[in-house]
Amino acid sequence: MTYCVGMLVDAGIVMLSDTRTNAGVDNIATFHKLSxxxxxxxxxxxxxxxxxLSITQSVLGLLREQLHEHDEKHLLNVDTMLDAARCVGDAVRQIHARDGKALEDFKIEFNVSMVLGGQIKGETPRLFNIYPAGNFIEASEDTCYFQIGETKYGKPIIDRVINRKTHLERAVKCGLISMDSTIRSNLTVSPPIDVVVIRTDELRIGSHQVIEDENPYFxxxxxxxxxxxxxxxxxxPDPDWIQKAG
Amino acid sequence: MTYCVGMLVDAGIVMLSDTRTNAGVDNIATFHKLSxxxxxxxxxxxxxxxxxLSITQSVLGLLREQLHEHDEKHLLNVDTMLDAARCVGDAVRQIHARDGKALEDFKIEFNVSMVLGGQIKGETPRLFNIYPAGNFIEASEDTCYFQIGETKYGKPIIDRVINRKTHLERAVKCGLISMDSTIRSNLTVSPPIDVVVIRTDELRIGSHQVIEDENPYFxxxxxxxxxxxxxxxxxxPDPDWIQKAG
Structure with a gap:
């Protein structure tokens, strides 16, 4: 299983992901899910x-291959984040066209979802949630975060504290608490945790850190x-109406 | 959707359930899920x-019918809670035998799960989780609660505060907070909330209350x-290591 959350606030973008991959509980490995x-x-x-994992690696492999093709649109030459989301959606569709039927023959679901965040010069930071069909939605004022994977345990705390005015440091703190709630409830979500911060208008990765289990802050x-x-x-207060009804 | 939680502590049993039933978001009704x-x-x-709902009502209908058959085992004459769980499991299997194939023809999953709790004279209180196949598991010292329905949002708080030594009042408080987290995250879980308390060795329902949305305590x-x-x-503390990595 996986848990990833991306948050878009006025000050920038915070993205966190765990690194646990498993195919059954006896086959557990660590793969970074953040590129x-x-x-x-x-x-x-x-x-x-x-x-x-085979699908997500295929999509990422394709996206990286494209970076060397100068005549094609890819993540390092598109003009907008919307075009970047289209690139990723198209890559998902290409992998589906190649592998979908073969996976279906083995009753393996074409299961892939992605959170894409970032800023390209000339735009404000943007955040997208990309589905297995290659379609996607964009974060807005009202919904400023996306989760993928094992999303439910860690959702309540985000709903309670995150909005567009939240500082980046607080968003990281909230993401780590959300991750902790998930790790406690699902054994297949686990540190190390990749944490990336992109500050508005810096146009570079502001911070990329890998938080291990024994990290003192975490x-x-x-x-x-x-x-x-x-x-x-x-x-x-404890309820005092239970005794009364006895 | 539904959210129900049953907790077994030394002092007795606490069971909470919401009352929202829906078949699509435009067809929402209130049915009590606690009998x-x-x-x-x-x-x-x-x-x-x-x-x-059609399956759960069929199972309950059968269990109530059985109460009038004096030669058969039913929930009001079995000697142990284990036999009570067997009664419920058998009822699920009877409904599956009658309706399972017809539902399958319409691609409707035979979806039913139950939490059964209580005490019969001569035993301590016991709590069971019953599955669609009519099999079941029993709560133990280590795992003293069961959830059914939309379980994930409300699980972290229970994991953090409930154990066998928890007082009944605290277990009710925890159940209501767990319900609140679920209601906030899933629109199809909703008050009124049925709350039942069974105190160890009282051998009667200690309290059965229906908590409405505007209940002052809730x-x-x-x-x-x-x-x-x-x-x-x-x-x-906010993380101070984000700036450093910039």
């Missing part, structure tokens, strides 16, 4: 993938968040 | 159901829980 396409001063793009907020939740729960 | 089978002084049993803990999470989030 970077960058031309400092001109564009900073990051792509996170979830789904069948360890600290995991522990304190758990303690705070426990404390907040204790401080809520 | 009680009680002989005060001898047994107190509650059953929560999730899945296809409103209070929903609001304060949200505020507390926001405050706890703010109080966690």
């Amino acid at each position: 970077i396409f960058e031309k400092p001063g001109e564009r900073a793009i990051a792509l996170m993938v979830a789904g069948n 360890h600290h907020i995991r522990t304190r968040w758990g303690d705070s939740l426990g404390q907040a729960f204790l401080e809520l | 009680i089978f009680e002989k005060p002084g001898e047994r107190a049993i509650a059953l929560m159901v999730a899945g296809n 409103h209070h803990i929903r609001t304060r829980w949200g505020d507390s999470l926001g405050q706890a989030f703010l109080e966690l």
